[in-house]
Amino acid sequence: xxxxxxxxSTKEKTSPLLEAFRVYGEVSTFVxxxxxxxxVLLFLGxxxxxxxxxxxxxxxxxxxxxxxxWLYNLVRPFPSPSExxxxxxNMWAKHQLLSHVWSxxxxxxxxxxxxxxxxxxxxxxxxxxxxxxxxxxxxxxRYIPFIGFTLIxxxxxxxxxxxxxxxxxxxxTFFLVTSMTDVINSIPRMKYELxxxxxxxxxxxxxxxxxxxxxxxxxxxxxxxxxxxWIMITSIETYSRNxxxxxxxxxxxYSTNNLPEVYALxxxxxxxxxxxxxxxxxxxxxxxxxSVIAERG
Amino acid sequence: xxEREKVVxxxxxxxxxxxxxxxxxxxxxxxxxxxxKKFPVLKNLSFSIKNIQNxxxxxxxxxxxxxxxxxxxxxxxxxxxxxxxxxxxxxDEPNKMRDVKLGDVGVVFQKYPLFDDxxxxxxxxxxxxxxxxxxxxxxxxxxxxxxxxxxxxxxSLYWPVQLSGGQRQRVAILQQLMTNKHFIILDEPFxxxxxxxxxxxxxxxxxxxxxxxxxxxxxxxxxITSALxxxxxxxxxxxxxxxxxxxxxxxxxxxxxxxxxxxxAYLPDIEEKARFAEIRKEIKLDxxxxx
Numbered sequence: 001x002x003x004x005x006x007x008x009s010t011k012e013k014t015s016p017l018l019e020a021f022r023v024y025g026e027v028s029t030f031v032x033x034x035x036x037x038x039x040v041l042l043f044l045g046x047x048x049x050x051x052x053x054x055x056x057x058x059x060x061x062x063x064x065x066x067x068x069x070w071l072y073n074l075v076r077p078f079p080s081p082s083e084x085x086x087x088x089x090n091m092w093a094k095h096q097l098l099s100h101v102w103s104x105x106x107x108x109x110x111x112x113x114x115x116x117x118x119x120x121x122x123x124x125x126x127x128x129x130x131x132x133x134x135x136x137x138x139x140x141x142r143y144i145p146f147i148g149f150t151l152i153x154x155x156x157x158x159x160x161x162x163x164x165x166x167x168x169x170x171x172x173t174f175f176l177v178t179s180m181t182d183v184i185n186s187i188p189r190m191k192y193e194l195x196x197x198x199x200x201x202x203x204x205x206x207x208x209x210x211x212x213x214x215x216x217x218x219x220x221x222x223x224x225x226x227x228x229x230w231i232m233i234t235s236i237e238t239y240s241r242n243x244x245x246x247x248x249x250x251x252x253x254y255s256t257n258n259l260p261e262v263y264a265l266x267x268x269x270x271x272x273x274x275x276x277x278x279x280x281x282x283x284x285x286x287x288x289x290x291s292v293i294a295e296r297g
Numbered sequence: 298x299x300e301r302e303k304v305v306x307x308x309x310x311x312x313x314x315x316x317x318x319x320x321x322x323x324x325x326x327x328x329x330x331x332x333x334k335k336f337p338v339l340k341n342l343s344f345s346i347k348n349i350q351n352x353x354x355x356x357x358x359x360x361x362x363x364x365x366x367x368x369x370x371x372x373x374x375x376x377x378x379x380x381x382x383x384x385x386x387x388x389d390e391p392n393k394m395r396d397v398k399l400g401d402v403g404v405v406f407q408k409y410p411l412f413d414d415x416x417x418x419x420x421x422x423x424x425x426x427x428x429x430x431x432x433x434x435x436x437x438x439x440x441x442x443x444x445x446x447x448x449x450x451x452x453s454l455y456w457p458v459q460l461s462g463g464q465r466q467r468v469a470i471l472q473q474l475m476t477n478k479h480f481i482i483l484d485e486p487f488x489x490x491x492x493x494x495x496x497x498x499x500x501x502x503x504x505x506x507x508x509x510x511x512x513x514x515x516x517x518x519x520x521i522t523s524a525l526x527x528x529x530x531x532x533x534x535x536x537x538x539x540x541x542x543x544x545x546x547x548x549x550x551x552x553x554x555x556x557x558x559x560x561x562a563y564l565p566d567i568e569e570k571a572r573f574a575e576i577r578k579e580i581k582l583d584x585x586x587x588x
Contacts, residue, residue: 190410197374198476199400199428208423213414290414290456 050075079260084267087260096244101268103244104237107161108229111168115229116222118169119176126181127210135181142174146232150239160240167239171232172225179221183214216284216291223280230269316392317385318513319346319373319402319480324382325547326368338365339372340547342382344532346480346513349557355506357516357524359580360534365548366517369534370482373515375399386480400428402515403473403481407488409465411457417468418444418453425475436475443471447501463494470505480513487520495520499527521580525573529562530555533580 019025020035027035054075057066066072079087091097122138125131149170157163187209195205237247246265253261285292326339346356360366371377373384375397385394386401411420418440425436444450447467452460460468466486473481486502487495506512518524524531535551536544556562559572567573 188410190406190408193376193404194406194410194412196376196399197402197404198424198472199478204427208412213412215414288414290458293456294413294458 044081047078047081050078051080054078077259079263083260084263087258088264088267091249091261091264095249097268100244100246100249101272104233104246105272107164107168107237107245108226108233110165111172111229111233112222112226114165114169115172115176115225116218118173119180120218122173122177123180123184124206124211126184127206135177138174139178139181142178146171146235160243163239164236164243167236168229168232171236172229175228176221176225179224180218183217183221184210187214216288219280219284219288223277226276226280227273230273234269316348316387317345317394318348318387319397320383320385320394321345321369321373322383322385324369324372324379324384326365326372326377327380337547338368339379340549342369342549344550344553346515346530349529354529355502355514355516355527357518357528357531358534359518359521359524359531360548362519364534364536366519366534367484370404370484370515370517373397373480374402374404374482376404401478401480403476403478405466405469405473405481405483405486407484409462409469411465411468411472413457416454416456417449417460420457420468420472421475424472428476440471440475443474447471447505463497466498467501470501474505474512480515482515482517484517485519486516487518487523495523499523502527521577522568525554525556525561525577526567529557 014022014025016027016031019027020031054072057069057072057075061069061072088097122131122135126135146167149167153163153166153170157166191209191213192205195209200208233245234247234250237243237245238251241248241251246269250262250265253259253265321342321344324339324342325337327335327337330336346354358366358369368377372379375384376399384397386397387394411417412423415423418437421440421443422433422436425431425439426433429436431439441450441453444453449464449467449471452464452468457465457468470481470483483502486498490498502514502516506514516524516527531554532550533552533554534548536546536548538544554576559576561567561570561573561576564570
């Protein structure tokens, strides 16, 4: 190249920080990790700020003024991190926290296993025309308020563990069937036709086109439903309050206005959810590596 | 000996001259419109693919976009039923034919769908075991041979999502070959390709067709030059016109170009022949604009 030619680079230079604010901005793993840390710090900062604000307002304002103050009402429910930590320790040391967590976790896992199996069967059968109306009916049931099923379960099972399992399984199944059927409906027609022109029979088409390739997405759906399960579980457990479980504890502490204990239990649920999400993500990567490659494009 | 005869490895002794292998007999296809009226897409479509000295052959169905080429593909592959008429396919015995059924005719679809949850090798092995009823070891060996021959050996253990468009196309064709089908339809194999890639695909089709004397490729395309370059026979799809010169609904075969009797088939330098240019011009300037 002629050495007299002056070349000006027009390559756009952006800082890693600016990239973090751009649509689909490319950030390095280092920046990404720091961004997570920033958000965690921001969360903790806001928490501490709201606690400090609550205390300071409580000291300087009268009770009547506090009642009418929207800012105080906004920060009032938040206990301090130290209060939450103390509550967590007390529950662990004096109130069998681990036993309650184990009971709820067991219920969540069993409910998830039952609902996943039932939902997989119902949604996979939706490709056979005769079963389609049944699938649509189950999907519709997700609109029915939960109270509609409780009486049936109470008359079918004894109050306690079997009822809780049945309620959770049923509740999750309605949502799982809906999302799993959507996955099956999104299989391109060309995939069915490929199997058919290859000469596959009905069962081979069913297994090779419907069942096997959708399993990775089914894991996503189950993971999503595990979260829905945690939302349901706390209210389901309140149906038999004399039993163990995070739900019964949450109800008890909330009714007695022990907010540090309530937030401590919520943090535990958050931690378990994080573990469950990581487990499902690992399972998907381990069992179906191609699906991760496909998602990355 | 022609270029093709040199590479054909099949039993040349079992020659059945001009015996029909697949017959499209008076096929009509109507689609229902939203207002309940019927719209004829295909009207009295008839043609026959005949055995040429027991050699592989490449037949193209050529027509402009939107004329009903994919409908013909779907009817020949038994993915759709014709409103009337029959698609007859040869049985094992000469001159004995029956209605086509699903799985008789292989199709390489335009977007080259594969089983994305199977490796490239398994995409070939599974149809070999399940459909051609090959022993697992034999199927694997045959698949590896194909992959090696068509420069895909390195990609044997890749997932389909890791393949380029061209590699995917080759795997999709080889997958159909593994089922030992007599007929394989390629839907628009030259669509969206640059000239160099088109030449590669043409060579690939010729090469694959020559893998066995029983292979018959039916190419559905709108690419005149490519169709002329690769085919033995071309069926030109079109519509009749009324007295005002407007096309009437319902496509049918307007013209057949027998490139073997024209002396153009199997020639490596076909594009340099004057007759090739004449036919291309005839289709491009005279027939296509009227369709």
